[in-house]
Amino acid sequence: MQSLIEPDIKHSIARQFSRAAADYDKAAEVQRRIADDAVSRLPASANRLLDIGCGPGRITVGLQGRANQVLGLDLAFGMLQAAQHNAQDVTWMQGDADALPLRSESVDVVFSSMALQWCDPLSLSLDEIYRVLQPQGRAVLTLMVDGSFYQLNDCWQKVDKHQHVNRFADPGKVIQAATEAGFTVQSHQQDYLTYHASVRQLLGSIKAIGANVVIQRQSGYLGRHTLKNIEGQYLEHYGCEHGLPLTYRILTLELSK
Ligand SMILES: C[S@@+](CC[C@H](N)C(=O)[O-])C[C@H]1O[C@@H](n2cnc3c(N)ncnc32)[C@H](O)[C@@H]1O
Incomplete structure (x- = not known):
């Protein structure tokens, strides 16, 4: 699979998510909705459950009623510091989804919400999830x-013709990679929308949860003039009674080993 993001991106991801850790929960309303929907697809009980890309742990803590032991793993140390503050009886680990620091067949359920889009190629983390799951293990x-x-991409491109927002993976290729990893795959796709009063506020909402790595570095300084032009395009093409909409297109995978 062709790489969609820059090679040294892991450091940027960890740094930006660490920076966002303190205020993540206040800003991450859409992430909460997405994760809650995914949690409802998990098996009711498990022995050892791993949450990959757990962030500050608010979802992870809620998973404790579903498993004898819950492990929360994240790339960003700052996120784990915040998580540790939230709960001591979860085992928090710093690690990379592409190289899980766990023995093979050592967990029976894997959960991950809104983290794996930062893993590229995704086949590495899917292979790792397959490896650490016990036979008959499940992942959501x-x-x-x-x-x-x-x-955002469309309006920004209308202003200066460049691609400023990184492309996300093709859902068909993600499903194919999960099948090639060895899983039986069920999937569904859903759009979640957020609404914003201005483009500045919209960009701020992405930055506040640490996800501004999707905005390519060559974007440089976004002057008032450019912002105003993007906003004009946004209002003209997408503006609605709730404000400026931003779509989170979410693929949910339910995997069985
Ligand atoms: C948007 S947050 C999601 C946090 C939480 N799962 C939620 O739904 O609120 C994404 C998290 O994934 C983590 N992450 C990104 N790439 C990762 C990787 N390769 N391995 C582990 N964690 C990663 C980030 O550090 C960040 O904490």
């Missing part, structure tokens, strides 16, 4: 796919 994963943030 959500990730942003192609079409996410399309309004």
Whole structure:
């Protein structure tokens, strides 16, 4: 699979999510909705459950009623510091979804919400999830796919013709990678919308949860003039009574080993 993001991106991801850790929960309203829907697809009980890309742990803590032991793993140390503050009886680990620091066949359920879009190629983390799951193990994963943030991308491109928002993975390729990893796959796709009073506020909502790595670095300084032009395009093409909409296109995978 062709790489969609820059090679040194892991450090940027960890740094930006660490920076966002303190205020993540206040800002991450759409992430909460997405994760809650995914949690409802998990098996009712498990022995050892792993949450990959657990962030500050608010979802992870809620998973404790579903498993004897819950493990929360994240790339960003700052996120784990916040998580540790939230709950001591979860085992928090710093690690990378592409190289899970766990023995093979050592967990029976894997959960991950809104983290795996940062893993590229995704086949690495899917292989790792397959490896650490016990036979008959299950995984529920959500990730942003192609079409996410399309309004922002479209309006920005209308202003200066460049691609400023990184492309997300093609959902068909994600499903194919999960099948090739060895899983039986069920999937569904859903759009979640957020609404914003201005483009500045919209960009701020992405930054506040640490996801501004999707905005390519060559974007440079976004001057008032450019912002105003993007906003004009946004109002003209997408504006509605609730404000400026932003789409999170979410693929949910239910995987069985
Ligand atoms: C948008 S937050 C989601 C947090 C939480 N799962 C939720 O739904 O609120 C994405 C998290 O994934 C983590 N992450 C990104 N890439 C990762 C990787 N390769 N391995 C583990 N965690 C990663 C980030 O550090 C961040 O905490």
